[in-house]
Amino acid sequence: MANVMVIYAHPGQRFSHAGRVMAQAARGVDGLTFVDLYDEYPRHDIDVAQEQERLLAHDVIVFQFPLYWYSTPSLLKEWQDLVLQYGFAYGSEGKALAGKTMALAITTGGPEDAYAPGGYNNHELRAFLMPLQQTAALCQMHFTDPFVLYGALAAQKNPELAKTHAAAYARFLTAIRDDTAALKDTGGVRKAEDYPAQTKAQA
Amino acid sequence: MTDFLVLAFIFLLAGVISVPIATRLGLGSVLGYLIAGILIGPLLSALGVDVISIQHFAEFGVVMMLFLVGLELEPKMLWAMRSKLLGLGGLQVVATALLVAAGAMALGQPWTIALAIGMVLSLSSTAIVLQSLNEKGLMRSDGGQSSFSVLLFQDIAVIPMLAFIPLLAMPELMDMGADLAHGEAGRGGDGHGDGHSDDGHGMSISLVDGLGGWQRALVTFAAIGLVIVAGNYLTRPVFRFIAMAGLRELFVATALLFVVGIALLMTAVGLSPALGTFLAGVVLATSEYRHELESDIDPFRGLLLGLFFITVGAAIDFELLLGSVWTVLGLTVGLVALKALVLLALAIIFKVQGADRWLFALALAQAGEFGFVLLSFTTANQVIPQSVADILLLVVALSMLVTPLLFILYERVIAPKYAEAQQQEADEIDEPGDIIIAGHGRLGGIVNRMLRAAGFTPTVLDFSASQLDMLRPFGFKIFFGDATRADLLHAAGIERAKLLIIAIDGKDDINRLVHYMRQHHPEVPIIARAVDRQHVYDLYAAGVREIIRETFDSAVRMGRTAYETLGMHAFEAELLARKFAEDDRHILRVMAELYDPEIPVGENKAYVEKSKELMEEREAQIFGKGDAFAVKKNTGWLPPGRKAEE
Numbered sequence: 001m002a003n004v005m006v007i008y009a010h011p012g013q014r015f016s017h018a019g020r021v022m023a024q025a026a027r028g029v030d031g032l033t034f035v036d037l038y039d040e041y042p043r044h045d046i047d048v049a050q051e052q053e054r055l056l057a058h059d060v061i062v063f064q065f066p067l068y069w070y071s072t073p074s075l076l077k078e079w080q081d082l083v084l085q086y087g088f089a090y091g092s093e094g095k096a097l098a099g100k101t102m103a104l105a106i107t108t109g110g111p112e113d114a115y116a117p118g119g120y121n122n123h124e125l126r127a128f129l130m131p132l133q134q135t136a137a138l139c140q141m142h143f144t145d146p147f148v149l150y151g152a153l154a155a156q157k158n159p160e161l162a163k164t165h166a167a168a169y170a171r172f173l174t175a176i177r178d179d180t181a182a183l184k185d186t187g188g189v190r191k192a193e194d195y196p197a198q199t200k201a202q203a
Numbered sequence: 204m205t206d207f208l209v210l211a212f213i214f215l216l217a218g219v220i221s222v223p224i225a226t227r228l229g230l231g232s233v234l235g236y237l238i239a240g241i242l243i244g245p246l247l248s249a250l251g252v253d254v255i256s257i258q259h260f261a262e263f264g265v266v267m268m269l270f271l272v273g274l275e276l277e278p279k280m281l282w283a284m285r286s287k288l289l290g291l292g293g294l295q296v297v298a299t300a301l302l303v304a305a306g307a308m309a310l311g312q313p314w315t316i317a318l319a320i321g322m323v324l325s326l327s328s329t330a331i332v333l334q335s336l337n338e339k340g341l342m343r344s345d346g347g348q349s350s351f352s353v354l355l356f357q358d359i360a361v362i363p364m365l366a367f368i369p370l371l372a373m374p375e376l377m378d379m380g381a382d383l384a385h386g387e388a389g390r391g392g393d394g395h396g397d398g399h400s401d402d403g404h405g406m407s408i409s410l411v412d413g414l415g416g417w418q419r420a421l422v423t424f425a426a427i428g429l430v431i432v433a434g435n436y437l438t439r440p441v442f443r444f445i446a447m448a449g450l451r452e453l454f455v456a457t458a459l460l461f462v463v464g465i466a467l468l469m470t471a472v473g474l475s476p477a478l479g480t481f482l483a484g485v486v487l488a489t490s491e492y493r494h495e496l497e498s499d500i501d502p503f504r505g506l507l508l509g510l511f512f513i514t515v516g517a518a519i520d521f522e523l524l525l526g527s528v529w530t531v532l533g534l535t536v537g538l539v540a541l542k543a544l545v546l547l548a549l550a551i552i553f554k555v556q557g558a559d560r561w562l563f564a565l566a567l568a569q570a571g572e573f574g575f576v577l578l579s580f581t582t583a584n585q586v587i588p589q590s591v592a593d594i595l596l597l598v599v600a601l602s603m604l605v606t607p608l609l610f611i612l613y614e615r616v617i618a619p620k621y622a623e624a625q626q627q628e629a630d631e632i633d634e635p636g637d638i639i640i641a642g643h644g645r646l647g648g649i650v651n652r653m654l655r656a657a658g659f660t661p662t663v664l665d666f667s668a669s670q671l672d673m674l675r676p677f678g679f680k681i682f683f684g685d686a687t688r689a690d691l692l693h694a695a696g697i698e699r700a701k702l703l704i705i706a707i708d709g710k711d712d713i714n715r716l717v718h719y720m721r722q723h724h725p726e727v728p729i730i731a732r733a734v735d736r737q738h739v740y741d742l743y744a745a746g747v748r749e750i751i752r753e754t755f756d757s758a759v760r761m762g763r764t765a766y767e768t769l770g771m772h773a774f775e776a777e778l779l780a781r782k783f784a785e786d787d788r789h790i791l792r793v794m795a796e797l798y799d800p801e802i803p804v805g806e807n808k809a810y811v812e813k814s815k816e817l818m819e820e821r822e823a824q825i826f827g828k829g830d831a832f833a834v835k836k837n838t839g840w841l842p843p844g845r846k847a848e849e
Contacts, residue, residue: 013772015841042777109842153842 004177005033005058006105009065009076013038018107018155018162019066025166026064029173033058037075044075051083056096060176060183061141063132064105066152070121070128080135089139101183102136103176104129104146105169112150125189133185144183147172147190168192210252217243218509231338233331234607236509240516247517258514262572264507265330266466267500269358269477272333272351273484274497281485284352291349291553292356295567298545299325306541312591315371319586320595322364323578324538328571328603329354329477330508335610336566346562349555353546353567358478361573368577369584419473426472430465430479434486442492446683458499494664494682498690511572519600523593531594535601539609543568558613558621565609565617569602637662637696640704641686641716646732646753647706661704662695687716689723697724705731710738717745736791743795759784790817 006026010019027034033054041047055061065072072080087094108115108125115125126133129146136143147169149155155162172195175181217239225235247254304321308314332350333342341347438461445457462480469479487493524531546564555563578595581587587595638654638661640647647663654661664686684691686707697703697720705716717731730749733739742750759780766776794817797810804810 011774012841014775036772038774039772042773156842 001031002060002177002179003033003058004029004031004060004062004173005035005054006062006064006173007035007037007076007079009037009063009073009079011038011073011075012066016066016107016152016156017159018149018152018165019064021162021166022064022105022107022149022169025170026173029170029177031177032173037079038073041075044078046075046079046082048082048085051079052085052088052096055083055100058100060101060103062103062105062173062176065107067106067108067125067128071131084135084139095140098140099142100139101142101144102132102139103144103183104132105148105172106146107149107152107155109153110151111154115150126187142183143185145186145188145190149192165192167197168195171195171198209250213243213246214510214513217513222509229611231335231607231610232509233334233338233512234604236512237516237604237607240513241519242516243513244517244519244521254514254517258511258518258575261507261511261514262330262576263466264504264509264511265572266477266480267462267504268330268333268508270462270465270480270484271497271500271504273481273486274488274493276485277488278485284348287349287352287553288356291549292353292360294549294552295353295545296325296357296360298549299542302541302545303538306537316587316591319368319371319581320591322368323574323581323587323595324542324570324599326357326361326571326573326577327354327542327567328569328574328606329358330511330572331569331603331606332566334508335607339610339614341562344559344562345555346559346566349550349553349559349563350566355481357571357573358475358481361475361577362473362478364577365580368581368586371586372584423472423474426468426474427479427482430468430483431486434483434490438487438490438492442495442683454495455499458496459503461496462500491681492683494662494691494694495684497694498684498688501690501694515572515600515603518596519604520593520597524597527594531597531601534594534598535605538570538598539568539602539605542570558618561617562613565613566606568609569606570599571603574599637700638702638704639664639692639695639697639700640706642705642707642732643667643681644706644708647704650704650706664691664695687712687719689719692719697727700724700727703727703729705729707732710734710741713738714741714745717742717747721746739791740795740798741800744798744800755784755787793817 008019008023008026010016010023013020013023023034023036026032035054063072063076065076071077084090084097085094088096106125106129110119110121113119114121115123115128117123121128125146125148133143149165152162155165169192172181172190175195176183218236221239221242222232222235225238226232244254300318300321302321303324304314304317307317307320312320332354336342336347336350342351442454442457445453461483465479465483466476469476487496490496543564546567547560550560550563575596578587578592578599582589582592638659640651640654640661640663643651643663643665644667647665651661651663663681664684665681666683666685682695686692686705703720703724705713707713707716713732713734717729720727720729725746728749729747730751731742731747733742733750733752735752739750739752762783763776763780766779767773771779794810794814797807797813798804799807799810
């Protein structure tokens with residue numbers, strides 16, 4: 001059993017069907033800490049000590065967020081700026097996070113084919129996640145292939161799609177909790193189809 | 204009664220006419236009063252007025268001035284001045300006295316008379332110098348502080364001089380000298396010739412008559428101790444008791460009682476009353492009633508000093524002056540030059556720099572009111588013959604008359620030369636600007652705490668004695684008084700203020716304070732408390748732009764908490780609350796522009812039109828959607844292709 005914490009950062013939750021459904025699914029996974037960052041810090045007044053304490057108490061940290069301008073929403077960026085302090089997360093004395101795992105659960109507005117050379121975003125999605133990957137590296141954390149929902153806008157109009165994705169997300173988190181997810185970094189991404197619904201027999 | 208009124212009328216009229224003219228011409232108020240005195244001098248002598256006894260009475264202004272100076276000076280500042288006080292002051296008195304005495308001997312006076320003259324003329328005029336320094340804002344400068352140190356020492360030096368002068372009396376009186384030295388305080392007034400300490404005439408009390416040396420010392424120290432102890436422990440309960448009555452004049456009466464009482468006590472033990480009240484002032488410098496005392500005493504000080512200057516002018520004996528005009532003029536010029544040279548030398552030794560050196564030398568170059576006192580004392584003791592004393596009286600008066608001119612010389616000629624160098628220094632020693640918080644209730648208290656937390660030390664004015672009691676244990680710097688009173692604001696240093704925070708209760712008081720500030724100190728930024736919406740309009744019309752409604756922010760927070768409690772996402776609630784506040788402020792600003800205090804709201808067309816328009820807009824939102832602000836809320840976080848109305 002791994003201690004899992006999902007840090008969810010979404011400032012426009014009333015507009016985001018996919019984000020909402022995914023958050024709901026994550027909350028439904030037993031034995032997992034779920035933090036709605038914008039609900040906890042609506043005025044961006046992050047309690048650094050509390051956040052660091054929570055980090056220490058967990059083995060896997062999952063950042064769930066919509067990709068805004070190829071990056072995290074601002075509060076999650078501020079969270080990184082403040083919580084991942086020198087001497088805590090990095091530096092010669094900063095080994096508090098060493099050995100832990102950083103996982104990402106990302107929704108993108110653009111479709112999958114936009115994230116490729118020749119697509120309108122010109123690069124693979126992983127290229128835009130490099131800052132987070134390096135953050136993990138500097139903190140001596142393991143980085144793992146992110147769990148991605150491309151074209152989240154389509155999910156807005158297709159509730160089934162969001163529902164399917166959210167269920168797979170819950171299975172992904174459960175697998176992390178139960179140490180059955182292979183948390184490797186292959187340079188690629190994870191998608192809903194990698195976590196198909198299990199048959200009763202398997203369960 | 205009529206006599207008194209006629210006299211008061213003459214003095215007041217002379218002052219009221221000549222002082223504004225002198226000030227306008229840049230001559231300063233002191234010269235204005237002196238000229239007024241010279242002008243009414245003949246009239247007074249025609250009426251048979253005893254100018255000198257009025258002068259003795261008016262000298263009480265000096266006592267009050269020293270009390271006020273003491274209030275400005277905290278004990279630790281006084282302690283920091285000790286080397287200047289003793290070094291500068293001591294050397295000035297001794298060197299000047301000896302040099303003047305040498306000069307007098309050169310002019311053919313016997314050494315006893317010459318030494319007495321030296322002592323008389325070594326003293327400077329506290330009244331003129333402090334008044335001029337204050338008026339020109341030079342009190343805090345290095346030159347001003349040095350001058351003050353010397354004046355304070357001179358004040359102390361008068362006491363041993365009073366003891367010493369009778370010893371210089373004619374040989375046949377020598378044997379009486381020892382008795383006279385201390386017995387003087389007990390002598391009743393003999394009009395003009397009367398002269399022990401500076402307010403001594405009429406009835407007087409002595410606690411030290413007939414006591415031996417050590418007993419006298421004991422009584423004296425006990426009196427000083429009494430002033431210190433009573434100042435520290437007794438004033439607070441007394442003033443609180445007085446404050447409960449809520450009568451302004453009672454406070455003034457108490458303050459006067461206080462000063463007069465100390466002066467009496469000091470006279471009774473043979474000390475200078477000015478010194479005693481100065482000491483009391485220092486003791487009270489850290490009291491929260493300081494500014495109140497200051498503003499209560501200040502008008503009396505001003506009037507009495509004015510009266511004093513007038514009497515100096517009026518007492519100049521022009522007949523005698525014309526009779527020996529060259530002697531008197533020569534002696535005056537010689538005296539001023541000699542004193543200035545001694546001061547200049549001391550300034551160099553004590554490293555007083557630049558323009559301050561000249562300020563110090565020129566400011567103290569006159570003889571002073573203590574000179575008058577000592578002169579009458581010396582003639583009474585037959586140390587100096589009356590004919591010499593009369594000439595010296597003229598020299599003292601003339602040298603005082605010259606002083607304002609020397610100040611003008613300093614201001615117009617010397618200071619500008621050093622102005623550039625000083626400018627650079629001023630930047631460095633720029634003391635943190637004063638912040639005044641009017642009202643220390645639920646609002647001002649929090650503002651005070653916030654400012655203190657950030658390292659500022661605001662001056663707080665509050666009218667509630669119970670508030671003060673509650674807060675004293677926390678070590679706040681709070682002063683008792685009604686913040687809407689101009690004199691109290693002045694005492695708190697409104698001229699130097701960087702910011703005035705108006706946190707007092709009550710529309711009318713707030714408005715009064717704001718209007719006063721806009722009229723007299725428009726350069727001081729104001730943050731004002733508004734009681735309600737209408738009050739915001741009033742304050743806006745009065746020119747205030749930083750207007751804080753006293754309950755608005757808490758109301759918005761309450762609404763936001765309601766949103767959250769009803770299940771709204773906290774960030775959503777935050778955005779909505781922000782939007783609401785922004786909307787409300789916008790409307791307020793628009794309406795404030797249209798509001799005109801001169802026109803009743805009902806007749807203000809533009810105002811009525813706009814408020815109708817805004818009301819309709821608001822209603823359409825509310826009845827149309829039930830989501831008035833969300834509609835206009837930002838479109839941030841909105842996915843591409845969607846509209847906010849969805």
